[in-house]
Amino acid sequence: MSNEEIIAMSASPMPAAAGIGLRAPHVSRVLRERPRVPWFEVHSENLFAAGGSLHGAMERIRADYPLSLHGVGLSLGSADALDSLHLKRLVELVERYQPALVSEHLCWGAVGGRHSNDLLPLPFTEEAVALLASRISQVQDTLGREFLVENISTYLRFQDGDYTEWDFVAEVVRRSGCGLLCDVNNIYVNSVNHGFDPRTYLHSLPRDRVREIHLAGFTRKDEFAVPLLIDTHSRPVDAAVWDLYAEAIAYFGPVPTLIEWDQDIPELEVLLAEAAHAEEVLDAYRACTA
Amino acid sequence: MRTAPALLDLQRCFLDALYDAEETGPTEQLVDVGIEPAARLRIYRHNSELIHLEALRTTFPAVAALVGEAFFEHAAAHYRCMQPSRSGNLQAFGEHFPECLERLPNVQQFPYLGDVARLEWRRQVAVLASETRALTRAEFESRLAALEGAARMALHPSMQRFVSAYPVLALWQYATQPTAERLTLPESGDRVVLWRSEGEVAMAAIDSASFACIDALARGDTLDAAHAAASAQDPSFDLPACITSLVAASLVTEIIPVQPEESSSCACSDI
Incomplete structure (x- = not known):
């Protein structure tokens, strides 16, 4: 598929509104109460099993809400091979649920058949750009649709890169013709961890390819001489990230935005309140541009 | 003149350090500012250990309750080294945990533990079986x-x-x-x-x-x-x-x- 064909297919049925990541503790309540949430995102791997109660629940939820599938285990940047079985499962899932968006991370997680099951950083090299562009093209061709990739948070940097992080992300998106899932929290976390201006990062991204935004909370590690933020998805979105999100919306325009919370998961109301905050930012932008 | 390793070599070296605390990992290839490279790598090793520990805790709650938190963490760390995760889908992690658990020296005085773990793995298989x-x-x-x-x-x-x-x-x-x-x-x-x-x-x-x-x-x-x-x-x-x-x-x-x-x-x- 050419980049032009992929872009032509990208007209997304996902509303430019604030959805939430649907996690196991909230599934039964969502089924019972059908809260006013514009869309949900689920981790693809949680639905990889052939059966189980989650499929039954998700089929009912999918009937009433737009859905985004977000992968954490494809390991696009592994230098040895793409896991063909993992990709096959993803294809089956996409065919079954017809999600509005399908995404993964710009990272690696496994090599030689061993998996860290974490999102590991890549060097910002030409070799890594070429590998990712090739892999993403393979995934898009296999899925027959646009695929989104997400910038990750990192706690180390490799020397000898050919790109800055923001140019690396932009170049991968440009070469592969994929969409971008811009995690604003990850940009902020990395700006603190590696010492750069997050606005420079934001304004270097290809805004015509941004299909989704992620927001989440981080934690601070205090045992080091310099600040270090860990992307734990365990707290409310930080005030500095809300500011950066407002700047992102001003630059990208209204984009489907997701509240992620994966550890110490609170009551659904907390997530709904975070989503309402994101809606206020989207509404404020629309009011200014009306 | 130092030459950057190929991506595959870099990743093998990185992953070795995530699975073995004795491995130094690609510290010479990391930016050394503010926090020493070895400490930065330890963050990733700790994250991966926690991810695998939580996956096992989810699948084997009875074993975790019977042996207590400290021993379960020890057993999980041992299992992770002996049977590295082989899938990007964590639901597949833990199949051989019962046998690994039984071989731990202190477990032999609790001979039923392996079978409790086997029962829990069958629960996992039942949960994930096709409809x-x-x-x-x-x-x-x-x-x-x-x-x-x-x-x-x-x-x-x-x-x-x-x-x-x-x-x-x-x-x-x-x-x-x-x-x-x-x-x-x-x-x-x-x-x-x-x-x-x-x-x-x-x-x-x-x-x-x-x-x-x-x-x-x-x-x-x-x-x-x-x-x-x-x-x-x-x-x-x-x-x-x-x-x-x-x-x-x-x-x-x-x-x-x-x-x-x-x-x-x-x-x-x-x-």
Whole structure:
């Protein structure tokens, strides 16, 4: 598929509104109460099993809400091979649920058949750009649709890169013709961890390819001489990230935005309140541009 | 002049450090500002260890409760090194945990632990098994009436069987739903069947004859053969009652006629 064909297919049925990541503790309540949430995102791997109660629940939820599938285990940047079985499962899932968006991370997680099951950083090299562009093209061709990739948070940097992080992300998106899932929290976390201006990062991204935004909370590690933020998805979105999100919306325009919370998961109301905050930012932008 | 390693070499070196604290990892390739590279790598090793620990804790809650937090962390760390994760899908992590657990020196004085872990892995298999529509009572009876020869029965894919020399069901229930009362364990072991029912895993300890019947059916034996296996355990075994229970629990998905050349006897006259 050419980049032009992929872009032509990208007209997304996902509303430019604030959805939430649907996690196991909230599934039964969502089924019972059908809260006013514009869309949900689920981790693809949680639905990889052939059966189980989650499929039954998700089929009912999918009937009433737009859905985004977000992968954490494809390991696009592994230098040895793409896991063909993992990709096959993803294809089956996409065919079954017809999600509005399908995404993964710009990272690696496994090599030689061993998996860290974490999102590991890549060097910002030409070799890594070429590998990712090739892999993403393979995934898009296999899925027959646009695929989104997400910038990750990192706690180390490799020397000898050919790109800055923001140019690396932009170049991968440009070469592969994929969409971008811009995690604003990850940009902020990395700006603190590696010492750069997050606005420079934001304004270097290809805004015509941004299909989704992620927001989440981080934690601070205090045992080091310099600040270090860990992307734990365990707290409310930080005030500095809300500011950066407002700047992102001003630059990208209204984009489907997701509240992620994966550890110490609170009551659904907390997530709904975070989503309402994101809606206020989207509404404020629309009011200014009306 | 230092040359950057190829990506594959870099990743192998990085992953070695995540699985082995003695491996230094690619510290020479990392930017050394503010926090030393080895400490930055330790963050990733710790994250990966935590991810695998949580995956095992989710799959083996009874084992975790029985051995306590500190020992479970030790067992999980050992397992992770002995049996690295082989999938980007964490639901597959833990298949060999029971055997690994049994080999730990301090576990040998608790010989039932391995079987509690095996029961929990079968629960995981039952949770993730594919969905197949079960026959209703009316459908079952209609198919049965139409049968003219021997038959096999297809059971629901979530159905698992497990035999233990220990009372694993009572141990599992005590570990996951502890009571103030002291646990009195039966001296005999358990024959357990597990299946998925309305999204949850159901478990039942059953008698040896019923277990022999279900085990034979699950292995693809004819009803005749299953009846014979059960009767060898208990001559008064009630085949119709056993099959009726399976149908009532939505565990029979099909009745498969056996071709005449496979068997000439009818297995269903008793139901």
